[in-house]
Amino acid sequence: xxxxxxxxxxxxxxxxxxxxxxxxxxxxxxxxxxxxxxxxxxxxxxxxxxxxxxxxxxxxxxxxxxxxxxxxxxxxxxxxxxxxxxxxxxxxxxxxxxxxxxxxxxxxxxxxxxxxxxxxxxxxxxxxxxxxxxxxxxxxxxxxxxxxxxxxxxxxxxxxxxxxxxxxxxxxxxxxxxxxxxxxxxxxxxxxxxxxxxxxxxxxxxxxxxxxxxxxxxxxxxxxxxxxxxxxxxxxxxxxxxxxxxxxxxxxxxxxxxxxxxxxxxxxxxxxxxxxxxxxxxxxxxxxxxxxxxxxxxxxxxxxxxxxxxxxxxxxxxxxxxxxxxxxxxxxxxxxxxxxxxxxxxxxxxxxxxxxxxxxxxxxxxxxxxxxxxxxxxxxxxxx
Amino acid sequence: xxxxxxxxxxxxxxxxxxxxxxxxxxxxxxxxxxxxxxxxxxxxxxxxxxxxxxxxxxxxxxxxxxxxxxxxxxxxxxxxxxxxxxxxxxxxxxxxxxxxxxxxxxxxxxxxxxxxxxxxxxxxxxxxxxxxxxxxxxxxxxxxxxxxxxxxxxxxxxxxxxxxxxxxxxxxxxxxxxxxxxxxxxxxxxxxxxxxxxxxxxxxxxxxxxxxxxxxxxxxxxxxxxxxxxxxxxxxxxxxxxxxxxxxxxxxxxxxxxxxxxxxxxxxxxxxxxxxxxxxxxxxxxxxxxxxxxxxxxxxxxxxxxxxxxxxxxxxxxxxxxxxxxxxxxxxxxxxxxxxxxxxxxxxxxxxxxxxxxxxxxxxxxxxxxxxxxxxxxxxxxxxxxxxxxxxxxxxxxx
Numbered sequence: 001x002x003x004x005x006x007x008x009x010x011x012x013x014x015x016x017x018x019x020x021x022x023x024x025x026x027x028x029x030x031x032x033x034x035x036x037x038x039x040x041x042x043x044x045x046x047x048x049x050x051x052x053x054x055x056x057x058x059x060x061x062x063x064x065x066x067x068x069x070x071x072x073x074x075x076x077x078x079x080x081x082x083x084x085x086x087x088x089x090x091x092x093x094x095x096x097x098x099x100x101x102x103x104x105x106x107x108x109x110x111x112x113x114x115x116x117x118x119x120x121x122x123x124x125x126x127x128x129x130x131x132x133x134x135x136x137x138x139x140x141x142x143x144x145x146x147x148x149x150x151x152x153x154x155x156x157x158x159x160x161x162x163x164x165x166x167x168x169x170x171x172x173x174x175x176x177x178x179x180x181x182x183x184x185x186x187x188x189x190x191x192x193x194x195x196x197x198x199x200x201x202x203x204x205x206x207x208x209x210x211x212x213x214x215x216x217x218x219x220x221x222x223x224x225x226x227x228x229x230x231x232x233x234x235x236x237x238x239x240x241x242x243x244x245x246x247x248x249x250x251x252x253x254x255x256x257x258x259x260x261x262x263x264x265x266x267x268x269x270x271x272x273x274x275x276x277x278x279x280x281x282x283x284x285x286x287x288x289x290x291x292x293x294x295x296x297x298x299x300x301x302x303x304x305x306x307x308x309x310x311x312x313x314x315x316x317x318x319x320x321x322x323x324x325x326x327x328x329x330x331x332x333x334x335x336x337x338x339x340x341x342x343x344x345x346x347x348x349x350x351x352x353x354x355x356x357x358x359x360x361x362x363x364x365x366x367x368x369x370x371x372x373x374x375x376x377x378x379x380x381x382x383x384x
Numbered sequence: 385x386x387x388x389x390x391x392x393x394x395x396x397x398x399x400x401x402x403x404x405x406x407x408x409x410x411x412x413x414x415x416x417x418x419x420x421x422x423x424x425x426x427x428x429x430x431x432x433x434x435x436x437x438x439x440x441x442x443x444x445x446x447x448x449x450x451x452x453x454x455x456x457x458x459x460x461x462x463x464x465x466x467x468x469x470x471x472x473x474x475x476x477x478x479x480x481x482x483x484x485x486x487x488x489x490x491x492x493x494x495x496x497x498x499x500x501x502x503x504x505x506x507x508x509x510x511x512x513x514x515x516x517x518x519x520x521x522x523x524x525x526x527x528x529x530x531x532x533x534x535x536x537x538x539x540x541x542x543x544x545x546x547x548x549x550x551x552x553x554x555x556x557x558x559x560x561x562x563x564x565x566x567x568x569x570x571x572x573x574x575x576x577x578x579x580x581x582x583x584x585x586x587x588x589x590x591x592x593x594x595x596x597x598x599x600x601x602x603x604x605x606x607x608x609x610x611x612x613x614x615x616x617x618x619x620x621x622x623x624x625x626x627x628x629x630x631x632x633x634x635x636x637x638x639x640x641x642x643x644x645x646x647x648x649x650x651x652x653x654x655x656x657x658x659x660x661x662x663x664x665x666x667x668x669x670x671x672x673x674x675x676x677x678x679x680x681x682x683x684x685x686x687x688x689x690x691x692x693x694x695x696x697x698x699x700x701x702x703x704x705x706x707x708x709x710x711x712x713x714x715x716x717x718x719x720x721x722x723x724x725x726x727x728x729x730x731x732x733x734x735x736x737x738x739x740x741x742x743x744x745x746x747x748x749x750x751x752x753x754x755x756x757x758x759x760x761x762x763x764x765x766x767x768x769x770x771x772x773x774x775x776x777x778x779x780x781x782x783x
Binding site for chain 1: 662
């Protein structure tokens with residue numbers, strides 16, 4: 001540590017150059033942070049998925065409905081603890097741009113299936129007592145300034161009421177919070193019994209089921225048993241672990257992982273070149289000084305350490321500042337205004353970013369360090 | 385008269401000097417060129433995704449093509465029309481007529497779960513049930529392999545893009561629709577349009593398989609003349625028996641693609657913009673070191689009577705030259721690697737897959753070069769000022 005002032009004053013020698021290098025590293029890590037957040041927003045469902053939950057949908061198409069009677073049949077399958085259903089309502093609040101999901105559910109089963117949604121006991125009671133009651137996640141409640149007791153009109157092009165009206169009015173009886181930061185609290189849930197009675201289509205139809213298995217290790221087998229149970233029936237099903245389902249959804253968008261990594265690759269390669277070049281220049285200019293250091297008894301190892309410490313210092317400072325800035329940007333919320341509701345940088349990406357900044361420091365310092373090590377004292381001093 | 389010419393000669397000779405000395409600063413010049421190439425490559429390739437998507441969605445749709453949906457529906461998926469509705473619609477004035485009556489096809493649009501070739505996971509493949517007129521309404525559509533499906537038969541034909549993007553889509557294999565396996569009997573092309581991602585069959589057969597009774601989702605039609613649109617639209621929207629919305633198909637498809645293109649463009653410009661900031665710092669570094677390496681030459685030139693202006697301009701020209709090389713390189717890379725690259729994504733608005741090709745257009749390449757030039761000019765400006773302000777006497781004393 002006693003050599004720190006020496007490293008520091010080397011960095012200060014050309015303040016402008018150090019500053020520009022620092023800024024370009026910073027920009028690279030801001031990008032890294034934001035791309036991680038985008039990737040997380042697009043694939044977030046995968047890490048959020050419950051390990052003990054399966055999703056069961058119609059085998060041919062997810063727009064085809066399943067009978068409500070499947071619940072009882074599924075719950076008789078060994079290994080299944082609970083089955084509950086949801087249906088895509090596809091409603092719009094005021095403007096199609098205000099996208100959030102609204103689904104009819106059976107309150108008790110639903111809350112038991114998703115312990116990550118936290119609703120107070122009294123709000124739960126109010127939901128039981130209000131047929132047209134709905135609960136909404138904190139995020140959407142805040143966005144539209146909804147309070148308990150508000151009546152919220154929602155239009156849906158898919159489900160007409162018996163009188164032909166396509167506007168459904170719900171009473172907000174509860175606002176739920178998420179257990180984790182990554183829990184999506186943008187949806188609204190209302191009562192299936194009300195929905196089933198009021199809509200114009202056939203009774204007793206649901207969109208898809210969520211099934212909780214007793215032991216997460218058996219989920220693959222249970223999924224097979226469920227598929228088998230409904231083989232050759234009117235509506236065959238496809239059961240999958242929730243994570244696989246979420247992965248499938250992410251894949252629908254195309255290969256997000258590949259696109260993100262190739263952009264990051266391009267960015268890092270660019271930054272590596274810029275910084276590497278600057279570092280090499282800085283060492284070249286100091287050839288004479290390094291020769292003097294060696295002449296007065298510094299070992300090769302120490303000289304190499306100086307050069308590497310300098311490059312790592314600048315890379316890590318840039319990395320930390322960049323990630324910090326990205327974190328600040330990400331915490332101000334979704335930049336697309338609703339399309340990426342879960343916009344944040346996961347902790348794993350922050351750690352990875354720090355790791356990358358160290359690697360960047362080592363990689364850019366490597367050649368200049370090698371050069372410094374091989375330096376012959378006599379040659380170096382002659383150049384002074 | 386001699387003034388300006390002299391000045392140009394000065395600029396030219398100082399610039400020549402600078403450019404000839406680039407090989408001595410290979411490393412740093414290369415770093416700045418590659419940095420700028422990276423920005424342009426990312427910018428152009430990401431934006432080419434949006435252009436390609438948009439071209440597929442709304443390209444080459446004739447002005448006389450119209451679509452009728454239930455009012456309030458902003459996509460086919462959530463629209464619904466009954467048989468009496470579609471009958472009233474086909475009777476409306478303005479349609480072109482073929483041998484079998486008005487060129488209007490009532491269609492059903494659903495999605496089916498089939499695996500995507502690249503990932504092996506299931507995706508929402510769009511499937512369309514059509515009536516006979518569909519092939520006259522979309523006159524660019526032709527079966528390129530096999531034959532058309534038979535009316536009243538459980539048979540399908542698939543678009544060329546669907547055949548390449550989704551697994552198991554070849555003539556002779558079958559796909560599961562409803563409770564049965566339906567054979568694929570043909571492959572069709574549709575002039576690069578979004579229909580090429582779809583699976584087509586007879587609307588009546590699809591109604592049965594999806595328990596849709598006798599209902600449809602949209603009517604696609606061809607007008608006698610593009611000018612008949614307003615009259616046609618008014619006739620339908622003022623009909624008290626109907627509650628529909630009428631759009632030109634080109635406008636409708638354009639609207640279907642806005643969400644996706646907007647998202648890609650925003651992300652692309654954001655990412656490339658940040659990279660550009662980084663590359664500008666790189667360019668600044670390069671030019672600052674170029675100027676400091678040439679302190680003596682510049683001072684000598686100034687002592688010989690070369691003006692400040694010509695020094696500034698020449699440093700900026702040098703930076704611009706490096707940036708343009710970077711820009712061309714980046715554009716070329718994007719073109720070579722991505723132009724025509726086939727991929728597919730989910731269109732949020734239709735809730736189903738659309739296959740498209742990256743489209744690196746000349747406009748995008750120009751845009752990339754403009755970005756490169758901007759980076760070069762910004763990166764050259766401050767170092768140029770420093771070069772011009774060099775105190776001649778002290779710089780020469782260093783000799």
